Amino acid sequence: MLSNPNYVSMSDIDARRYQESTWRDIVSEFKLSQRAANAGSFFMRQSEMILRGTSWTSGYLKGRELLGEAAADLPFNHPILIDFANKTLKASHFIYHAI
Numbered sequence: 273m274l275s276n277p278n279y280v281s282m283s284d285i286d287a288r289r290y291q292e293s294t295w296r297d298i299v300s301e302f303k304l305s306q307r308a309a310n311a312g313s314f315f316m317r318q319s320e321m322i323l324r325g326t327s328w329t330s331g332y333l334k335g336r337e338l339l340g341e342a343a344a345d346l347p348f349n350h351p352i353l354i355d356f357a358n359k360t361l362k363a364s365h366f367i368y369h370a371i
Contacts, residue, residue: 335353
């Protein structure tokens, strides 16, 4: 209904709905929120991926360091190390969104 460009030929009921439409109705009909989010995040995509990769890697290495001698025998894809890295990534994600 909002995409109807001919306001003059609308019925009175449609014209009233058109006038009473809210920003939320416009956003949902034209899917503006997804477009705006994609446009706004365009410049952050590469830098965010680099930050997340660095954070995950540092969490993984810190987990190996904390486990010390016990980590020497663990394979690189051991669930404890992966979980440690994922939790570090989650914590760092909170930090840079909170700033």
